[in-house]
Amino acid sequence: MTGYPFSRRTLLRAGGHAALVAALARAPALAAPKFLDDPFTLGVASGDPAPDGFVIWTRLAPKPLEPHGGMPAEAVPVGWDVAEDESFRRIVRTGVALARPELAHSVHVEVGGLGSHRRYWYRFVVDGIASDIGTVRTAPAAGATLDRLRMAVAGCQHYERGLFTAWHHISQEADLDLVYHYGDYIYEGKAAGLAAAAKAPLVRHHNSDEIYSLDDYRQRYALYKTDPDLKAAHAAAAFVSTFDDHEVENDWAGDLDAGTTPPEVFLLRRAAAMQAWYEHMPVRMTQFPYRGSPRTYRRLDFGQLVRLHVLDKRSYRSIRLCEKPGNGNCVDTRDTPDTLLGGAQERWLGEGLTPAFAWNLLGLGGLVMPFDRSAQAVPSNGYDNWTGYPDARERLIGMIGERGKNVVITGGDSHMFFIGNLPSRRGDLESPSIAPEFHGTSVSSISTNGLPIGPDPRAATNPHISMIHDQRGYLLFDVAPKTWHADLRVVDQVFTPGGRISTLARYVVEPGRPQAVKV
Ligand SMILES: [Fe+2]
Incomplete structure (x- = not known):
């Protein structure tokens, strides 16, 4: 996959909406390397839900079975978004995390400040390329009654x-x-x-x-x-x-x-x-x-x-x-x-x-x-x-x-x-x-x-x-x-x-x- 201009596949995978264009526009200023292959071959993940947030994860690995996942030996900024809807019209948290070579270019973002017991969607963006979309629900508030x-x-x-x-x-x-x-x-x-x-x-x-x-x-x-x-x-x-x-x-x-x-x-x-x-x-x-x-x-x-x-x-x-x-x-x-x-x-x-x-x-x-x-x-x-x-x-x-x-x-x-x-x-x-x-x-x-x-x-x-x-x-x-x-x-x-x-x-x-x- 090429970096810029982003491909049709990229847009399709990420929903293809105006918010994505805004997210992609951030990427060139961050001096990420140009990717000839999809950097998100290992997918995305979320974990350890709390009442106000969760962890979101990815790892950049354009050549996953090669040393260092095919990544250069440098830190790479990765954009991330969390939204209230699958099409990312209502983005509620956004940021940039560093994928460091010391940690195999993995990214762990602890997202906070979110509503309890609510479903959210998240994605990452690097060099104009969007990851798959993941979904995750926050935990209920401490002490809340919950029927299921x-x-x-x-x-x-x-x-x-x-x-x-x-x-x-x-x-x-x-x-x-x-x-x-x-x-x-x-x-x-x-x-x-x-x-x-x-x-x-x-x-x-x-x-x-x-x-x-x-x-x-x-x-x-x-x-x-x-x-x-x-x-x-x-x-x-x-x-x-x-x-x-x-x-x-x-x-x-x-x-x-x-x-x-x-x-x-x-x-x-x-x-x-x-x-x-x-x-x-x-x-x-x-x-x-x-x-x-x-x-x-x-x-x-x-x-x-x-x-x-x-x-x-x-x-x-x-x-x-x-x-x-x-x-x-x-x-x-x-x-x-x-x-x-x-x-x-x-x-x-x-x-x-x-x-x-x-x-x-x-x-x-x-x-x-x-x-x-x-x-x-x-x-x-x-x-x-x-x-x-x-x-x-x-x-x-x-x-x-x-x-x-x-x-x-x-x-x-x-x-x-x-x-x-x-x-x-x-x-x-x-x-x-x-x-x-x-x-x-x-x-x-x-x-x-x-x-x-x-x-x-x-x-x-x-x-x-x-x-x-x-x-x-x-x-x-x-x-x-x-x-x-x-x-x-x-x-x-x-x-x-x-x-x-x-x-x-x-x-x-x-x-x-x-x-x-x-x-
Ligand atoms: Fe086992």
Whole structure:
């Protein structure tokens, strides 16, 4: 694409109205480079809605899979607009942000001063070229009564293992307030070879060997973010983003990887990965990776209806228990009580659990419920989940019992739905539930249960678990003061375009009854 004069496509993409012409007119004075290719190949995104605003994000990358995204090593001014209407006739905020080479020419604008619980549209402009348009709704005012909140919960999107059809369907869900992304936004592995192809179908390939350097991670994010279904989902609703293990490396824990790498060496890789995570997520400056460690645990409030606690389940956890004796950075037993959230985050969670909200949603990641695995085809202990951190789980249960009112737990990482109830007593799966858990499946990553797509027989031997089901998809929560509905949305296949969506099951939770009840 050429820069000036702007093309017909540019005008069409941005709506083609007088306001756009005004926005484009600003661009030449800002000394942006001339772009021969579309600089907005990675789309746009919004995130972390507040009552008065949100983050809007883009990254300039005319050649997304090349070093530095094909950008010159200089800062580039990028214009942005926020409007009350899709055609940008009523622009209410506008500005210019610097896309800096230090941050891969990403742009994070924290827009404020907007009305609460209102829908807005946004776009970016550089060198006379307009980005796609995104839409986002602000959160309700603090303390406001709210009769409905609608959110999707998704993650685990292995690029090679399936198309991002679930993201297409999320982009089509009516009236979404937000998408909670529980992590595994990218996978760090090398392009799959023949052995991996023999195990399960591959629909496309990673762009490189295993990723280690900052530029490796940037190019991997760029590969994923060029996917049109993922771009559509970002343009359709605000994301609340966190990370799990594969944003860095499989099963990492604190300052240790799952291999034998010394911590000081692993921390270099982790810092590169965290910088790239920040660069590619629509998150606020409070999540900036100072000295390689972003603080990503945070709360988002939606009137009096929902408090969402976003938790970091990787950075502060104790050393792993060994799945097999001596396999890497792990121990067979621990001498001191384990932690999964770390002391500071655990205290912070306890302080923030409050009955001032009708519901507290914990984005905990990893399966929190214990379960009897004796019936499974592929043996594993599940030590990467909360089962590997039994003291932390017991303290969490105590905290919910003491301070939590109407707590719902969500997350993902198993690449299967697990719907059930967290037992209140250690070692007693039949003890009363302390909170329902809706553990999401994956957008495209495959499970390791070794069974065909469909129901998993392990649910039958676990009295506290209603359903275990292996199929790609996402969770959809419809929240009201007196009901928490959860739909298990599934796509029929992810190997060819056009996979169809349906609802596998619907659950409801009622206030004061910490049970996921199938309806
Ligand atoms: Fe995953």
